[in-house]
Amino acid sequence: MNLTLIAQYATDIIALLMLLGxxxxxxxxxxxxxxxFKYSIFLTIIIIIAELGSLAVDNQGSSLKPLNQMFNIVGFSLTPLIPLMLIELFSQNVLKKHKFVFIPSILNAIAVLLSPWFGWIYKINIDNQYERGSLFIIFVVVYIINILVLSHIVWLSGRKRFFPIKWKILGLSLFTIVGTCIQLILPEVISSWHVVTLALFLLFILLSVFENSFDALTGLFNRLAFEKATSTLSYKxxxxxxxxxxxxxxxTNDEHGHDTGDLALKEIAEVIKNSISYELNGYRIGGDEFSLILETRDEIIISDYLNTIKCGLDERRKNNKMLPTISIGYSIHNGKKSLSFQDVYREADKHMYEDKKEQKKDIKH
Incomplete structure (x- = not known):
C-alpha cells in the first residue's frame, strides 16, 4: 500500500483528534x-480507518475478503450520517422531531448490507478486489441529499440566530460537496476525507468566533458584534x-437584588429575540441598554417591531410585576444624506431620552 496515502490518512486522523481535544x-x-460535533468527528475517524483498512486489504488475497467486506460496509453505511449529526449544531432536536430525515440513510444502509450478495453499492470480486456496484448512485444521491438537508436547516436557522454567518456556512457546505464529489467522479483521486477534515476544522473556527459574539447573560449579540455590524453599514x-x-x-438592582436585575435583563432580551426577524439583529450594548439594527426606513415596519416588543413586555409584566418598563428611541438613515453612523446613533439616543422624560411626566400626572 502507498506509504504517502497512509501518511495522508494518518494526518487526517491526528488532526481530527486534535479537533476533538x-x-x-x-x-x-x-x-x-x-x-x-463530537459524534461527527468520531464517525469521520471511524470511516477514515475503514477506508484505510479497505485499501490495505484490497487485492491482497481471497482470505482477506471478509475483512474487505466489513470495511466497505462500515464506510458506506456511516458516511451519509455525518451531515445529519451536524444538523443538531444549528437546530436542536430536529433529528428527534423529524425522524423521517433518516429514511434515505436507512435505505442506503440496507443496500450496503445487501451488497456482499447483490453488488448494489460495491462489489468485492473473487480476487478480493473492490469495484463500484451497479447501484452506487444510491450512495451518492443519499449523501448529497443529507448535505442539502443540512444546508436547508442552516438556511432556516440562518434567518434568525445564524444570520450573520449563513452564507459562510452554506459556502462551506458547497466546498464539502464539490471536494467529496471529486473522488466520486475520479476514484483515483483520494480527496474526500481530507476535504471533510478541513471542513470540520473550518466549521469549528467559524462557530467559535460566532459564539464569541454573544452576550452570555441574555443570548443577544454583544457590544463587539454591534461594533462590527455598524462598521459595515453604508451611508448609501x-x-x-x-x-x-x-x-x-x-x-431594581438596589431594592430587589442583582438576581432580580439579571432576570429582568433576560426577560426583556427574550422579548426582543422573539420580536425580531432575519432582517433585524438584537444587541446588548451596555448594562441595561439594547440596540436593534434594521435595514429599512419604512416607518410602518419599524412601528410594528416596536409595538411587538412593547406588547410582549406588557404580557410578561402580568406574571412579573417587578419587570421594569423601557424607553425607546430610533433614528432612520434614508440613504440619501451622507450622515455618519455616529450622527444616526446620537439622534436615536436623543429620542430615547425624550421618551424616558415623557414617561416620567406621565407618572407624575
Missing amino acids: LLTKENLLNLHSKRF KPYTIILIDINHFKK
Missing part, C-alpha cells in the same frame, strides 16, 4: 452542540438604529 476544552458551544443604503434602555434599572 479543542472541542472538549472549548466552552463557547453548548453541551448539545458539542455532543453532536437606508437603515434604522433602535435604542432601548431599561427604566430605573439601578433602583
